[in-house]
Each structure stands twice: as C-alpha cells, then as structure tokens.
Amino acid sequence: MSNQRAAKMHKASGMDNGSDMKIYQFFKQARVALEESGNEDAAFYFEQCEEWIRSGKSLHDKPAHYILGV
Numbered sequence: 001m002s003n004q005r006a007a008k009m010h011k012a013s014g015m016d017n018g019s020d021m022k023i024y025q026f027f028k029q030a031r032v033a034l035e036e037s038g039n040e041d042a043a044f045y046f047e048q049c050e051e052w053i054r055s056g057k058s059l060h061d062k063p064a065h066y067i068l069g070v
Helices: 018-036 040-054 064-068
Strands: none
Touching: 018 040, 040 064
16 A cells, blocks of 8 residues: 555646647648738638647637637
8 A cells, every 4th residue: 555645647738649739730830831921811810720729629619710710
C-alpha cells in the first residue's frame, strides 16, 4: 500500500490527436498564404478557425457562422 495520492491528469492542449493538429496547420497555412497575397478579409476568417481549434474547441461544437463570427 502506498501513501502517494493519485496524480491529477489534464490535457496539455485541446488537440487530442494528430488530425486536430493537421486541421489547425491547414487553417494557419491558408491564413498566411491569404495574407501574403493581399486577401486580408479572407485571412481573417481562417484566423478565426485557427484560434477556435487552438483554444481546444472542436469544429463540431458550434455551427460555422458562430465560429466565423458572422
């Protein structure tokens, strides 16, 4: 028997698996490409998705218009 209590576990980020990270990278690359080509308005919406995923939320949590802020 041990006197040590159970460790508290938590996720380091909201990205549980590799697919979330790939989606995040896609949005980030799209944002950068759009910014470089002068499409600031479109880049803004990709940044919204990027931030949503980075904060640990799933794209399935809310409808697209809510995530994009429109």
